[in-house]
Amino acid sequence: MPEHLVFTLAASLAAMGELAGHERRGTLLWPGRSAVLGLVAAAQGIRREDRAGLAALEPLRVAVGVWDEGVPLRDYHTVETVPTAAAKRPDSRPEALRRAGQGTNTTITLRDYRVGVLYGVVLWGQPLAPLADALRQPAFALYLGRKSCPLAVPPSPRIVEAEGAVEALSNLQLPPFREGRRAPVLRLVASDEPLGANERREQRQDAVLDRGTWHFASRAVHVMHIGDRA
Template sequence: MDQPPTVFRSWMSGRGRARSRGWRNLRPLPWGSRMTEHLVFTLVANLAANGDLAGHERRGTLTWPARSAILGLLAAAKGIRRDDAPGLAALEPLRVAVAVHDIGQPLRDYHTVQTVPTAAARRPDSHAVALLQAGRAVNTTLTQRDYRCGVVYSVAVWGLDMAPLRDALLRPVFTLYLGRKSCPLSAPPAPRLIDAPDAATALASAQMPRFRPVPPPLALYSDAPSDHARIERRNDVALDRQLWHFTSREVHVTTFAEDA
């Protein structure tokens, strides 16, 4: 088990005893009791865009980072580019669990986007050329992008050799963002390798920065089943990141009561 630096501490200490008890009582289904190596790390950001089903004018955000976001962040740490299909496919066997400690506050940003009717610009070399050719014959649309401010998550991944991923998070090749490039992490992810029978047990070892008071989790979103969980379906398994094609999966969701 990796030892954390002194600038981090466990979320299991401090306030939030009721939810801590609920977390300790969380049990996997019987077939999940074998010890497994988990990579556990923390995501803290002043601004986050977790993605959701997107329309032309709306870019929403979940209150937690989906599986595709976690794998994308790990790919960035390893230096895997979006057009590197074999490199991205190598991460697909990973299973993911996300504990939500703080969903933050919502923020909505508005943009105007200009689109060019086909009749106004024939086979332009770029969007800039199309706008120039179209002149005043453009359509302007008001779009909105949603963010969460002040989020805290702990993450457990398992299913591959985890040491290279731990090393990549310690020394990432590309800058790590929580969604968009405007959303850098506000603290190092503090990755650790933890041997545990299930993700919930491993996540109890997640380390939080000391500058940020962090309560126990409000919810756990996991690939692994649990006898306390409900099942949701999420479209967050990437089929082609260049074409932005995704398919669905089952997510096992456990929520915890507020402090008594």
């Protein structure tokens, strides 16, 4: 059977993508492809400006299992913004701030999070041992979305043989505080590849075009509900 790398993502706070505006940054219910590959890149010590290093991860296939999507939390805070006239179509936010100089404004913004999340990730499609080693001893701190969202436990990667993503996720090592009588069940799986007859297809804006300038494209995701949401 094919080899799959499976690991855990558990965090007290998480923020998983979404179209970003100036006043509100939302979050989806589970981490998308770009978030997972970004986390793996951080574990390997690949920096955002290392285009070749990031491109080497693109052949990986990704699936995410949702054990607990958490509950929503909204944070209000202030942010420095750049007037449209001063921005002049910059390639990035840092570039816009440099061009604006002292002509910036401060505004109240909203940030959405998920509290108490638990996910499992499956990777396959290229050599997995180096990725597992990096997740055991990551070069950079691993966080789930924003830097204010560090992982609650190590990802505990393991390489398993399985027919597909759903079977591979059955080998996930749950955190000690989520095991026992109240252990959660796998509710949903979202995958790069088809999962079966009961799946549906969704569109996600998480295919990386240029990570340095935060440019992403839409792609199809195969989603299957498995467990009871009660």
